[in-house]
Amino acid sequence: MKKTVVFLLLALMIFPLYAEGQKEASAYEWQPAKPVNLIVPWGAGGSTDRSARTTAAVVEAVLGQKIVVVNQPGASGSVGTQGVLDADKDGMKWVAGAVKDLGVYKVQGMIDTTLDDWNLYLNVAMPNVVAVSIDSPYNDFGDLLADMKANPGQVRVATAGVNSAGHTAIELIKKYTGVEYKHVTYDGGNPAVIATVGGEADVVPQLSVEEVDMLKAGKLKALCVMTDKGLVLDGMSEEIPPITNWIKDFKAAPTYFGIFIPKGVPSIVTDTMDKIWEDVVMESPELKDWAAKNAVVFDPCYGEEALEKSFPMVQISAWLKYDSGDAVIDPSTIGIPRP
Incomplete structure (x- = not known):
């Protein structure tokens, strides 16, 4: 009888904590049933890898599911990016990187993709x-x-x-x-x-x-x-x-980094990610602290704002490659006007 009372008391103490955990886990509509794969198409320890891992930890804490970061370097990031583009559009595979890379792959003849094919979730901007x-x-x-x-x-x-x-x-x-x-x-x-x-x-x-x-x-x-x-x-x-x-007239634009999810995934995935970015990532003390310690600019955003902020460096990079003979197509033919 005493054991039964003890168990009941423990249950009454634990249930509110369990219920609160369930409430937090269900705060967002999309609840993946298995870990999400985040492909870093560059080597470990670099800018993409470090910013991606920091951001993934922030997101998975509220998504309620593990985000597994996998390094798949090769061909200037195009190998890992192509793999995510070709994967099933179920929202379970994302890729990290710099928007400028994503935006010029087609200009260089590396991947047949443009920024129109992706949902952009940015975290920081970095100087060289x-x-x-x-x-x-x-x-x-x-x-x-x-x-x-x-x-x-x-x-x-x-x-x-x-x-x-x-x-x-x-x-x-x-x-x-x-x-x-x-x-x-x-x-x-x-x-x-x-x-x-x-x-x-x-x-x-x-x-x-x-x-x-x-x-x-x-x-x-x-x-x-x-x-x-x-x-x-x-x-x-x-x-x-x-x-x-030393170069008085030098002009550059910020290089924005983030997580990219192919378009065509269920809307519940992107609706959830939009909300997580708005509620959590854009206010994250962990990401702010990491940015300060690593001399990068904390500037999370998504959607049209993300495109507007990151596009100037896409333009600079695309036309730099075109003018130097490293491009296979004219950037203006895929919606990248000369800056």
Whole structure:
């Protein structure tokens, strides 16, 4: 009899907690019955991987289901992205990345897709930082430019590959200055950074989030940030100078990252994701803290706002590739006007 009373008391104490958990889990209409796969089409440790994992943790906490992050690098992100595009449109497979990559695959003849094929859920915007190993003879961006002009095609530039943020960055520098360089490619931003630290390459122009750990550890030194304003990393007092100190008329746009879900999935999936972004991601203290520590801009959005904010860098990247001969079609024929 005493045991029965104890069990009843325990049940009365536990049930409200269980009910509250059920209420939270059912706050959103779509409740997937199995884990969702989030494909990161680049290597581990890079900008896409790190921002995707941080965001996935925020989303799965309210979705009530595990989001499994899977790295599938290859062909500048096109292999993993193509796999998600070709998968069943049941909402169970997403891909992460930079909108500018997604927007120029067709221009380069890599994937027959445009931004019209995707639902965009953005988390952060990231600047490029031009950095070298701590032992490099380059003390500022001017030193680097002088050497590249004096020795055309000899300076080794490490990036995450063709179509990566780093490749777009060095091509922008080439556009404004006319310098030539030796392109050394890797399967992600993190390997490109490590290669530069180790002396395999002379310079890396990848994103701040991929370089921040080595910069703080004193193994990389930043020559400039590719914006018109300086950048101060969390925990470091010295500002990284803007590239406009050397290239006065330099113009770029933010590189936005996020999670992309193919159109054609059930509307319950995107309706739920819209609400999660509005209610949770756009207010997430975890994501805000991660952004601050990694020198990126916390700016979550979705839908038309996401397209409007991210499209300028798509334009810059698409036309940069077209003008340099790296495109197979005219960007204007697929709705990307010249910026």
